[in-house]
Amino acid sequence: MFDIVIIGAGITGTLIARELSKYHLKVGVIEKCNDVGNATTNANSAIIHSGYDPVPGTLKAKFNVLGNPMYDQLTKELNVPFYRLGSLTVAIYDEQIPLLKDLAKRSKVNGVPVQLLNSEEVLALEPNINPNVKMALFAPTCGIIDPFNLTVRAMENAIDNGVTLLLSEEVINISKENDIHIIRTKKNRYEAKIVINCAGNYADNIASMIEPIDWSITPRKGEYYVLDHYKAGLVNRTIFPLPSEKGKGILVSVTTSGNYIVGPSSEPVPDKDDVSTDALTLKNVKEQALDLVPSVPFNQVIRTFSGLRPSCSRHDFIIEYAKTDKTFINVAGIESPGIASSPAIAKYVVNELVKPLMELKEKEDFNPNVRKVERLYYAEQNKDYSFINSHENYSEVICSCEKVTLGEIMDQLNRSCPPHSVKGVKRRTRAGFGKCQGGFCQSKIVLLLAKHYGVSPLDIPLDDEGSNILLEKVKD
Amino acid sequence: MRHVDLVIIGGGCAGMAAAIEAKHQGIDDILILEKNSQLGGILDQCIHNGFGLTEFKEELTGPEYASRFAKQVKELNIPYLLNTYVMEITKEKHVLFASKDEGVEEIEATAIVMATGCYERNAGAIQLAGSRCAGVITAGAAQRYLNIHGYMCGKNIVILGSGDIGLIMARRLTLEGANVICVCELMPYSNGLNRNIAQCLNDYNIPLYLSTTIKEVIGKKRLEKVILTKVDEKLRPIEGSEIELECDTLILSVGLIPYISLLENIDCPISSTKGAIVNEDMETGIPGIFSCGNCLHVHDVVDFVTDEGRSAGLGASKYIKGLSSKGDYIKVIPSDNVSYVVPQNIHKDTSDDVTLKFRVRTPIKNAVIEIVSGDKVIYRMNKIACIPSEMNLIKISNSKLANLENDICVKVNGR
Numbered sequence: 001m002f003d004i005v006i007i008g009a010g011i012t013g014t015l016i017a018r019e020l021s022k023y024h025l026k027v028g029v030i031e032k033c034n035d036v037g038n039a040t041t042n043a044n045s046a047i048i049h050s051g052y053d054p055v056p057g058t059l060k061a062k063f064n065v066l067g068n069p070m071y072d073q074l075t076k077e078l079n080v081p082f083y084r085l086g087s088l089t090v091a092i093y094d095e096q097i098p099l100l101k102d103l104a105k106r107s108k109v110n111g112v113p114v115q116l117l118n119s120e121e122v123l124a125l126e127p128n129i130n131p132n133v134k135m136a137l138f139a140p141t142c143g144i145i146d147p148f149n150l151t152v153r154a155m156e157n158a159i160d161n162g163v164t165l166l167l168s169e170e171v172i173n174i175s176k177e178n179d180i181h182i183i184r185t186k187k188n189r190y191e192a193k194i195v196i197n198c199a200g201n202y203a204d205n206i207a208s209m210i211e212p213i214d215w216s217i218t219p220r221k222g223e224y225y226v227l228d229h230y231k232a233g234l235v236n237r238t239i240f241p242l243p244s245e246k247g248k249g250i251l252v253s254v255t256t257s258g259n260y261i262v263g264p265s266s267e268p269v270p271d272k273d274d275v276s277t278d279a280l281t282l283k284n285v286k287e288q289a290l291d292l293v294p295s296v297p298f299n300q301v302i303r304t305f306s307g308l309r310p311s312c313s314r315h316d317f318i319i320e321y322a323k324t325d326k327t328f329i330n331v332a333g334i335e336s337p338g339i340a341s342s343p344a345i346a347k348y349v350v351n352e353l354v355k356p357l358m359e360l361k362e363k364e365d366f367n368p369n370v371r372k373v374e375r376l377y378y379a380e381q382n383k384d385y386s387f388i389n390s391h392e393n394y395s396e397v398i399c400s401c402e403k404v405t406l407g408e409i410m411d412q413l414n415r416s417c418p419p420h421s422v423k424g425v426k427r428r429t430r431a432g433f434g435k436c437q438g439g440f441c442q443s444k445i446v447l448l449l450a451k452h453y454g455v456s457p458l459d460i461p462l463d464d465e466g467s468n469i470l471l472e473k474v475k476d
Numbered sequence: 477m478r479h480v481d482l483v484i485i486g487g488g489c490a491g492m493a494a495a496i497e498a499k500h501q502g503i504d505d506i507l508i509l510e511k512n513s514q515l516g517g518i519l520d521q522c523i524h525n526g527f528g529l530t531e532f533k534e535e536l537t538g539p540e541y542a543s544r545f546a547k548q549v550k551e552l553n554i555p556y557l558l559n560t561y562v563m564e565i566t567k568e569k570h571v572l573f574a575s576k577d578e579g580v581e582e583i584e585a586t587a588i589v590m591a592t593g594c595y596e597r598n599a600g601a602i603q604l605a606g607s608r609c610a611g612v613i614t615a616g617a618a619q620r621y622l623n624i625h626g627y628m629c630g631k632n633i634v635i636l637g638s639g640d641i642g643l644i645m646a647r648r649l650t651l652e653g654a655n656v657i658c659v660c661e662l663m664p665y666s667n668g669l670n671r672n673i674a675q676c677l678n679d680y681n682i683p684l685y686l687s688t689t690i691k692e693v694i695g696k697k698r699l700e701k702v703i704l705t706k707v708d709e710k711l712r713p714i715e716g717s718e719i720e721l722e723c724d725t726l727i728l729s730v731g732l733i734p735y736i737s738l739l740e741n742i743d744c745p746i747s748s749t750k751g752a753i754v755n756e757d758m759e760t761g762i763p764g765i766f767s768c769g770n771c772l773h774v775h776d777v778v779d780f781v782t783d784e785g786r787s788a789g790l791g792a793s794k795y796i797k798g799l800s801s802k803g804d805y806i807k808v809i810p811s812d813n814v815s816y817v818v819p820q821n822i823h824k825d826t827s828d829d830v831t832l833k834f835r836v837r838t839p840i841k842n843a844v845i846e847i848v849s850g851d852k853v854i855y856r857m858n859k860i861a862c863i864p865s866e867m868n869l870i871k872i873s874n875s876k877l878a879n880l881e882n883d884i885c886v887k888v889n890g891r
Contacts, residue, residue, distance in 0.1 A: 226600075230740060273696070276607045303600035305608065376574060380563060389579035396576040397561035400511060401737070405574070436595040436735075439614050443621055457627055462610035466697035469610050470621060471724065472628040474652055 013198035021161035037151030043307025052107035063341035087142035203332035222264025401434020488517020490769025491591030493785030501793035516542030611699030630725025642729020757791025
């Protein structure tokens with residue numbers, strides 16, 4: 001029996017698991033996909049928002065402002081790329097200036113350092129912004145991150161500190177017997193004293209297994225373009241338009257890997273798994289982005305994708321006990337600024353919601369650090385090849401576009417939260433992320449995964465279970 | 477830092493031909509860097525025959541064709557490193573590479589020949605709309621799974637794009653028992669060679685739908701269906717023309733792009749072919765760096781790749797010996813109906829004849845090919861038809877190039 005079961009291994013679930021792994025507890029994380037961070041966490045703008053934008057007094061404002069400064073230490077411990085480049089929220093038209101000034105006031109209430117810049121100052125920082133720019137709000141604490149590896153490393157660290165991860169386990173029912181939660185998945189039955197619901201777009205479905213609820217999650221889809229990392233300097237930080245009730249608008253940002261990301265759109269969708277893209281929406285994204293940065297080279301697009309924000313009918317995060325059962329904690333509606341907020345949410349959930357229910361005894365041997373991730377790409381940046389030249393497989397390149405070596409892939413396979421799919425390898429190592437989109441390296445990765453797990457290449461999925469790439473062995 | 481006279485990046489047929497030619501020209505200090513575990517490049521997965529009609533006067537398979545050159549490389553004792561990936565080159569011609577066996581090393585070259593091939597336009601590049609399920613794959617990747625590893629990527633297959641690899645895969649997959657439902661082509665004409673349309677589609681009753689594209693791919697985990705749509709003359713989808721087709725696989729054969737990240741990173745001038753701008757020696761805008769084969773412009777016949785590799789090998793040899801032409805350039809400009817011409821620049825005092833390679837934008841029947849300089853017609857030829865999928869080659873003797881005052885234009889018009 002588990003002391004605590006977390007349902008959902010996205011960024012909030014895994015960071016809560018890591019926070020709990022500091023204590024003498026038996027913790028399990030149940031995830032319906034075959035990998036952590038497989039939904040909302042891996043398809044978003046990858047921004048650590050500064051916190052000027054959420055309405056003061058909301059949980060979004062509170063946790064965003066608390067979470068943002070935690071990222072320096074967190075990413076150091078978890079060895080995840082994170083750069084505090086700052087953001088510019090840009091007013092291009094005269095009528096936007098009062099709105100921008102309102103935002104500046106809101107920043108003050110939220111306690112976020114910002115600075116209003118005039119057009120010359122903006123263009124000096126970002127020469128490719130629309131030259132008609134009138135004014136911008138500079139938020140120096142805004143950062144960019146690799147959210148997927150943050151989640152993988154958080155889970156890895158939690159596992160290294162004793163947490164159990166249960167993948168490909170879809171929860172279908174939760175009941176209570178003798179004060180113990182009985183969690184039934186499609187394959188198994190688990191018991192837990194406390195359940196923490198971090199099920200993202202399905203959080204309302206999971207919460208409804210306990211009691212009737214008066215809130216719901218309706219995903220809002222965001223569609224994006226990813227541009228190749230062909231040249232530095234298109235933008236040097238994250239550029240936002242003015243926010244609206246639909247969200248923060250179409251941003252243009254550099255990413256931790258030197259690519260550019262453009263998006264997202266914002267449309268509610270009924271299907272909680274619908275991550276399709278459509279030409280019309282993307283055309284609209286493109287037009288809006290060109291208004292912000294007219295020289296975005298859309299001929300350098302290497303991929304389009306969409307992600308689903310778990311938007312809650314309450315228009316704020318839900319981080320609270322179930323109404324009728326304190327041993328069931330809902331952490332729901334964690335949409336933007338969810339990643340920025342999640343480390344603070346994790347601390348709050350453990351210290352303010354779990355602690356009153358259960359004695360938390362600290363482990364003396366908790367290790368906050370993960371093993372360092374070595375890459376040929378990093379070695380090239382630092383012009384230091386001593387690790388590469390002294391370790392097997394680190395000079396054998398598998399993915400040419402992104403300079404990913406066999407050693408890097410094997411390292412991921414041998415960590416405690418390893419990939420089981422081609423996309424699992426891709427998101428961890430960047431193999432297949434480049435301009436050929438895996439055209440050259442995918443077959444090598446399928447064969448590596450098959451060999452590592454001792455299965456046929458026919459059994460290797462592209463992404464979640466059932467998404468197999470190969471259908472048949474050719475008769476010899 | 478170790479010095480090498482000639483570094484050749486890529487050990488496919490362009491790179492091997494360049495190396496062999498340079499060796500024949502008396503250059504001994506050569507190093508071929510090849511990323512795969514054997515020489516041969518993409519030919520290794522092209523197990524169909526039809527290669528080498530010009531070069532060897534016989535029909536070989538891709539691996540056979542490649543092995544003839546690999547054999548020569550070995551017999552001539554030309555050094556090569558396998559499993560070796562070039563990370564960076566500089567304008568000073570330093571070459572930084574990571575090699576499976578040797579680790580990371582930087583060497584200095586007098587000349588570099590780029591022979592890095594091309595990559596396939598993929599779902600990301602064409603911004604294919606719809607779901608992100610499994611079952612959408614490029615033709616070359618499907619070919620590798622089948623011909624190298626022995627796995628079928630699908631059973632009920634739609635092919636988008638009538639490029640040659642797609643056509644060849646239509647036949648190959650049919651022979652392996654798959655049901656190839658159709659090939660869709662956005663343009664009103666095929667982008668493959670006529671012989672491939674006949675031998676790979678018509679012979680197997682596989683329909684080719686022109687002016688047709690895929691509007692959306694649909695599937696939860698694996699592809700379940702595609703939505704086809706007709707397009708108008710401006711390539712815009714025609715509303716109401718959609719057809720839904722059930723299939724488990726969509727193969728993309730929507731074009732090849734020169735793979736030249738190394739050149740882009742050092743700001744080498746690039747042409748509309750997405751390869752480097754070169755002169756008649758295949759020398760790029762960066763002195764001492766040469767380019768040939770599919771990383772210069774995408775070819776349809778391997779023998780032409782081989783020939784271009786030889787030109788680059790010869791050009792690099794002249795450069796190493798200090799014998800390159802140094803005079804002024806005449807520009808070669810694609811004019812009426814011509815999409816590009818290689819080379820883009822020719823030295824007025826070139827000592828050799830020059831082969832101009834070009835493609836037309838759209839099919840032209842009863843074509844007249846003209847090469848003009850100002851009012852002067854240097855060359856004129858009638859051809860039954862010119863099609864975009866077929867590269868045209870015209871050899872111009874250097875005597876005709878001497879004393880020209882104006883740039884050269886290449887034109888193709890109907891009679």
